[in-house]
Amino acid sequence: MxxxxxxxxxxxxxxxxxxxxxxxxxxxxxxxxxxxxxxxxxxxxxxxxxxxxxxxxxNVAARSLKGGRNRLLGLYTFESVFPTDQRDFYYPFLLGVEEETARQGYDLLLFCSDGSASGTARAERSIYAGGTNRLKIADGCVLLGRNVRREELSALVREDFPFVFVGRREVDDGELSYVAADYVSATAGLVAELARLGHRRILYLRAPEDSEPTRDREEGYRRGLAEAGLGADEALIRSLADPADLTVERLKGWIDGLGITALLVEPTEDDRLTGALATMTGTERVRFPEDCSLALLGDPPSWTPESRNWTRFSLPRAQMAGEAVRVLIELLDEEAPAPRHLTVPCVFVPGDSVGPVPAGGGRPGA
Amino acid sequence: MxxxxxxxxxxxxxxxxxxxxxxxxxxxxxxxxxxxxxxxxxxxxxxxxxxxxxxxxxNVAARSLKGGRNRLLGLYTFESVFPTDQRDFYYPFLLGVEEETARQGYDLLLFCSDGSASGTARAERSIYAGGTNRLKIADGCVLLGRNVRREELSALVREDFPFVFVGRREVDDGELSYVAADYVSATAGLVAELARLGHRRILYLRAPEDSEPTRDREEGYRRGLAEAGLGADEALIRSLADPADLTVERLKGWIDGLGITALLVEPTEDDRLTGALATMTGTERVRFPEDCSLALLGDPPSWTPESRNWTRFSLPRAQMAGEAVRVLIELLDEEAPAPRHLTVPCVFVPGDSVGPVPAGGGRPGA
DNA sequence: ACTCCCAGTTAATACGTATTAGCAAGTGCC
DNA sequence: GGCACTTGCTAATACGTATTAACTGGGAGT
CATH class of the missing domain: 1.10.260 (434 Repressor (Amino-terminal Domain))
Structure with missing residues (x-):
């Protein structure tokens, strides 16, 4: 007593x-x-x-010490989470990870420290800061981020550390596990939808960098065209160094010069591209979809109620994150796990920026 | 090699x-x-x-077992985070904690596992569930939640585990550290504002439970009245068992019977109260502020763009969370730390539900 | 030459738990 | 009564780290 x-x-x-x-x-x-x-x-x-x-x-510590496991999953983001436009991107993933982690009876370790000793703000984050792999204090880790450090991924693969990337990533040194959105099918689907509406000349405005998601979108674009019985015109694949270059003049040039009636745009990670689109909409000199249909190949980075409801497909971020956790736990439970690749479908958002071909639109031949 | x-x-x-x-x-x-x-x-x-x-x-486990530090801060929530209306409540705190934790060079451990072995959804979360105290794996912990388990807080205090509560909490077994919003001043401020507009009879609709935040609001209410030179009428302090009981009829009864011209409402944790308010607004049989001024003593739990912009004060949640982390780190750095109590001011949100006393309003004498 | 000290290293131990091998006492069998 | 076998428990050990006391060789002091 x-x-x-x-x-x-x-x-x-x-x-x-x-x-x-x-x-x-x-x-x-x-x-x-x-x-x-x-x-x-x-x-x-x-x-x-x-x-x-x-x-x-x-005492959990003692228990884990004995068992070799900590019942901790890590979540590491290559970009810092705090810039406001990043938060909206990050949050659904975080929720998905957290929910599934909880369901599996694990706790979640957020690697938010810079790695650098203290205070100094750094744009580039690093797993191996301080000479050692910090992730290892977790049993396994979910990785996230658009600007990935390839060499660190390679190192992780070589070390045989259990991790799952959210998004398709590939490295030279071997295979890694990932859970990715099916950009190929989603993009092909948008092309099919446009073709159904009568569009024949669809411009694909891709990101200048050659990352996996971009490659997948391009593949989807080509596949969609092929399935619609349309030939691919290399002149209709464009990229812009600076999203701000997407001006009304340029667009009119494409419409008149190339005879396009629709535009597929790959959103950037920041607000600049959607900003440019908003500017164009504001000018009234070009209207979507009356003058030209437009669809986004993914989510705009941040979404505010007053922003326009673009036709697009959307990543099931929370679901992807949940799957990543599930895959990770599978890896942990296995003796000598093989890398796993999981693909989840995107969600089509009808929006209001896609419509039938404009009356005089479309170049006859070509 | x-x-x-x-x-x-x-x-x-x-x-x-x-x-x-x-x-x-x-x-x-x-x-x-x-x-x-x-x-x-x-x-x-x-x-x-x-x-x-x-x-x-x-190895984290070994290190904590030995009593060492892992540069890990924990974040524990007494309520589950996943119901959507909880997320909006939780997210600003999470952001604040994460940002400050990162700045301090720590990583963040989210205690999201239920403790219960697996799968089973539980409303009540428990630190000691499953006969273990998982928090110990972190160097210290930030606690959060409205439905606190007192006995667990007491146990933590007795164990001398370093933690900081976000929100004022008190237990019998000793003092704990907290970072709290200044409900007293904020409520008194609202009363002052109402008095300035000529209101003399202000009803305070409090939560039925006797938690610290409620006590503080009541104290602020009394202080505000006193400072405005108004006496407190105990009949003007009411509570409702069910938020749905806040009907137009009841409100009219208060206006006519008690002669009130303004209403201070303590929001509930769920959407029911703001739901009741929205219903009242919808009926057109009572208008705020034309028939009666109304202010919320805190944030409505979830905020959608179409919801009304109630006059209220708002908790600086991210800031509170950041302060909590800072206090926690102070505790960690000290040898025999004394409990710390920090209070941060609330933010007044003018809104549109408060106005001058209605023409025929206010009972003369009373 | 003796002690003394000091820098540099290690042996030993504790933290709290899970697990395995093994011990003691009891039971049934021939 | 000796043997095998079961039941119910304990002694011992390992997990990986931090810490402290103890040890070593060598240089300085007397």
């Missing part, structure tokens, strides 16, 4: 002492499990009573 | 072996600290090199 001693939590040894048994017995009773069957009923009850009286709570 | 053995994390012993020193030396070098000064430079470099080659990362 004595209250638990202050300043020190009770241990199995305390219980053992009080119940007049050994620490091992206490462990057997507390942990329950199979081996506990061989404990006599009176003993078990005595132990449980003592534990109750002392307010016993097992 | 040999790669680390598959699926087994390298330990200090591995490093020791490779560098030809003892495990103790490795620990001294790795932990850095004061005692590491006495290690000869060549030795230190050999150890660090070996650690690098083996991809060493300290």
């Amino acid at each position: 004595a209250p638990p001693e202050r300043r020190r939590r009770s241990t199995q040894r305390d219980i053992a002492q009080r119940a007049g048994v050994s620490q091992a017995t206490v462990s057997l009773v507390i942990s329950g499990g199979a081996a506990s069957a061989q404990i006599a009923e009176p003993t078990r009850r005595a132990v449980l009573a003592a534990a109750e009286e002392l307010g016993y709570a097992a | 040999a790669p680390p053995e598959r699926r087994r994390r390298s330990t200090q012993r591995d490093i020791a072996q490779r560098a030809g020193v003892s495990q103790a030396t490795v620990s001294l070098v790795i932990s850095g600290g004061a005692a590491s000064a006495q290690i000869a430079e060549p030795t230190r470099r050999a150890v660090l090199a070996a650690a690098e080659e083996l991809g060493y990362a300290a």
